[in-house]
Amino acid sequence: LALIRAIRTRASRSALRTKETAGLHLGIGDDCALLRVRSSEEIAVTTDLSIAGRHFHFDWHPPEAVGHRTLARGLSDLAAMGARPVAAFLSVGLPQELMLKAKKGATWFERYLDGFFDLAKSTGTPLAGGDLAQSPLFAADIVLFGAVRRGRALLRSGARPGHLLYVTGSLGGSAAGLIRLAAWAKENRSKFGHAKESKKKGAEAFASVRIPKKLAADLAPHLTPQPRLTVGQVLSRPGLASAAIDISDGLSSDLAHICEESRVAAEIDAALLPLHNAATLEQALHGGEDYELLFTAPPNVRVPRTIAGIPITRIGRILPLRAGRPTITLLTPQGQQPLQPSGWQHFA
Amino acid sequence: LALIRAIRTRASRSALRTKETAGLHLGIGDDCALLRVRSSEEIAVTTDLSIAGRHFHFDWHPPEAVGHRTLARGLSDLAAMGARPVAAFLSVGLPQELMLKAKKGATWFERYLDGFFDLAKSTGTPLAGGDLAQSPLFAADIVLFGAVRRGRALLRSGARPGHLLYVTGSLGGSAAGLIRLAAWAKENRSKFGHAKESKKKGAEAFASVRIPKKLAADLAPHLTPQPRLTVGQVLSRPGLASAAIDISDGLSSDLAHICEESRVAAEIDAALLPLHNAATLEQALHGGEDYELLFTAPPNVRVPRTIAGIPITRIGRILPLRAGRPTITLLTPQGQQPLQPSGWQHFA
Numbered sequence: 001l002a003l004i005r006a007i008r009t010r011a012s013r014s015a016l017r018t019k020e021t022a023g024l025h026l027g028i029g030d031d032c033a034l035l036r037v038r039s040s041e042e043i044a045v046t047t048d049l050s051i052a053g054r055h056f057h058f059d060w061h062p063p064e065a066v067g068h069r070t071l072a073r074g075l076s077d078l079a080a081m082g083a084r085p086v087a088a089f090l091s092v093g094l095p096q097e098l099m100l101k102a103k104k105g106a107t108w109f110e111r112y113l114d115g116f117f118d119l120a121k122s123t124g125t126p127l128a129g130g131d132l133a134q135s136p137l138f139a140a141d142i143v144l145f146g147a148v149r150r151g152r153a154l155l156r157s158g159a160r161p162g163h164l165l166y167v168t169g170s171l172g173g174s175a176a177g178l179i180r181l182a183a184w185a186k187e188n189r190s191k192f193g194h195a196k197e198s199k200k201k202g203a204e205a206f207a208s209v210r211i212p213k214k215l216a217a218d219l220a221p222h223l224t225p226q227p228r229l230t231v232g233q234v235l236s237r238p239g240l241a242s243a244a245i246d247i248s249d250g251l252s253s254d255l256a257h258i259c260e261e262s263r264v265a266a267e268i269d270a271a272l273l274p275l276h277n278a279a280t281l282e283q284a285l286h287g288g289e290d291y292e293l294l295f296t297a298p299p300n301v302r303v304p305r306t307i308a309g310i311p312i313t314r315i316g317r318i319l320p321l322r323a324g325r326p327t328i329t330l331l332t333p334q335g336q337q338p339l340q341p342s343g344w345q346h347f348a
Numbered sequence: 349l350a351l352i353r354a355i356r357t358r359a360s361r362s363a364l365r366t367k368e369t370a371g372l373h374l375g376i377g378d379d380c381a382l383l384r385v386r387s388s389e390e391i392a393v394t395t396d397l398s399i400a401g402r403h404f405h406f407d408w409h410p411p412e413a414v415g416h417r418t419l420a421r422g423l424s425d426l427a428a429m430g431a432r433p434v435a436a437f438l439s440v441g442l443p444q445e446l447m448l449k450a451k452k453g454a455t456w457f458e459r460y461l462d463g464f465f466d467l468a469k470s471t472g473t474p475l476a477g478g479d480l481a482q483s484p485l486f487a488a489d490i491v492l493f494g495a496v497r498r499g500r501a502l503l504r505s506g507a508r509p510g511h512l513l514y515v516t517g518s519l520g521g522s523a524a525g526l527i528r529l530a531a532w533a534k535e536n537r538s539k540f541g542h543a544k545e546s547k548k549k550g551a552e553a554f555a556s557v558r559i560p561k562k563l564a565a566d567l568a569p570h571l572t573p574q575p576r577l578t579v580g581q582v583l584s585r586p587g588l589a590s591a592a593i594d595i596s597d598g599l600s601s602d603l604a605h606i607c608e609e610s611r612v613a614a615e616i617d618a619a620l621l622p623l624h625n626a627a628t629l630e631q632a633l634h635g636g637e638d639y640e641l642l643f644t645a646p647p648n649v650r651v652p653r654t655i656a657g658i659p660i661t662r663i664g665r666i667l668p669l670r671a672g673r674p675t676i677t678l679l680t681p682q683g684q685q686p687l688q689p690s691g692w693q694h695f696a
Contacts, residue, residue: 049479081382
């Protein structure tokens with residue numbers, strides 16, 4: 001109860017300031033939260049589950065990064081629809097030891113909330129409710145509500161043969177960062193290990209993963225991905241994008257989703273892919289969690305080179321679906337080859 | 349992936365039939381679901397987390413009951429606001445063994461979905477999305493969206509001194525049922541036990557809790573509580589209820605929430621409480637999960653004796669908050685006494 005009150009205070013102090021503009025009418029403290037949107041708008045909803053050991057590791061990820069990533073996953077889905085954030089709901093199953101004070105400073109869960117609220121604030125996303133239960137396993141379910149003009153939401157199903165294929169930002173940085181993070185964590189396990197693995201007991205072990213600033217900056221695409229909210233909203237204006245998805249599972253998998261929902265095929269050109277400077281082609285194709293937007297536009301549309309400061313790169317085109325031809329073809333200097341969707345399985 | 353497809357098919361077969369009337373514009377299969385409500389309405393949102401071992405026991409609760417109760421918790425919050433259901437989102441962290449086939453028939457998770465979709469269908473609640481991840485622990489987060497006329501939602505904060513206090517249905521039946529269920533499970537442990545406790549391995553143990561029909565009927569208030577959706581919608585009409593909450597934590601705790609949000613005190617009369625025929629006064633006061641509605645109305649309002657077939661009982665009244673007087677007073681034949689909120693802590 002004390003924890004719920006602390007979160008409530010924090011929610012009203014920071015993010016709820018935006019409530020009038022965002023459409024949140026009644027936040028935490030009743031049976032339901034109440035949302036209002038303009039009659040010209042519809043509501044986009046998405047939910048994402050983050051589970052310890054599956055979506056993050058206690059002895060790899062600083063708690064602030066786990067909190068940031070919980071919210072970023074949901075916001076990225078809103079971005080892919082062209083929606084603006086209206087409110088977030090966070091349900092957490094919380095092991096008791098994550099609420100223990102470390103010798104210096106905050107508990108693991110306080111640091112988790114720091115990361116969560118920092119991104120909530122910078123994106124104008126009020127926390128409007130949620131649920132909290134003690135649990136032997138850390139699990140967080142994030143629900144995001146956005147508003148988008150009626151009929152303007154960017155769907156996966158709008159791609160047509162001849163449309164060109166674009167991507168925002170750079171690819172593979174998250175997967176490359178994860179590998180570097182794992183290596184760093186292995187080296188520093190004795191210092192920062194999770195209670196079970198390090199044989200250290202209690203809060204100190206849980207709360208203590210801290211990454212040097214320089215390394216954290218290099219790992220930003222993995223630790224603190226930035227959902228492309230503004231880009232998505234621009235793309236949803238009439239006459240721009242025809243379909244969109246966010247790259248959460250990996251380019252190959254997410255492009256396959258567009259192809260499936262639009263009933264089309266696609267080809268991408270390896271030479272055109274905007275690889276993150278630390279990433280391999282493999283990581284750009286299949287590494288997930290980049291949270292960039294993958295979108296299509298008719299060939300006569302002039303797509304800007306940057307939107308809201310984010311570079312936009314043409315990487316391929318949409319083709320008709322034909323029996324005997326692979327759904328996705330990868331063009332390389334060695335010729336063309338079928339590209340199997342083999343998305344990010346997190347730690348599986 | 350196969351499981352997600354099966355759920356998607358099932359969602360579109362049963363509950364999504366209601367989508368046009370309910371306001372769900374785009375369901376499972378894109379980055380977000382899209383909802384539309386009438387411009388005269390606002391949206392009520394609630395989330396509830398159900399965790400194995402905390403909100404239910406594998407060797408006590410049949411999977412259908414766990415599925416029913418997951419959804420009932422969220423629907424009951426909508427009922428307490430006077431909202432009609434628009435869409436549900438279900439996120440599940442799922443241990444692999446719950447997807448194993450038992451010798452006869454369905455997996456634990458299929459039976460869970462049976463219970464979930466039965467209630468979804470009978471209440472016209474389409475499943476519009478969610479998330480699914482493998483997890484060592486079963487955890488389900490349910491998100492419910494409802495629609496309610498702007499400004500008409502029943503809040504906890506509307507009770508005023510002099511208003512009368514009412515409750516729907518009967519109280520304590522769920523707590524009494526849980527005790528009987530625990531006793532039955534203990535007797536039948538060798539037959540129905542959870543894998544760990546019964547030493548039986550695998551799916552057979554997980555999938556096999558089946559309660560005799562007669563007993564299941566007696567335990568209905570606990571196993572299959574009915575959210576008071578129609579009553580809530582009637583109560584939200586102008587000139588009826590002034591405040592409402594659903595009884596999830598227990599009468600004493602939930603009345604304390606109304607008092608806190610409305611800044612009032614209250615007295616209830618033990619002799620007036622509509623005890624379930626198997627329940628004690630203690631269970632009616634503090635046993636949770638009855639999912640009845642507790643509401644207030646001004647004294648000049650004629651509250652019907654039944655609404656939608658559900659009996660309505662006056663149980664007390666709202667008083668001004670005064671220093672030195674308890675927030676909640678219980679009147680008994682032995683005189684009056686302070687009533688401490690001591691709500692349901694599930695299995696804690």
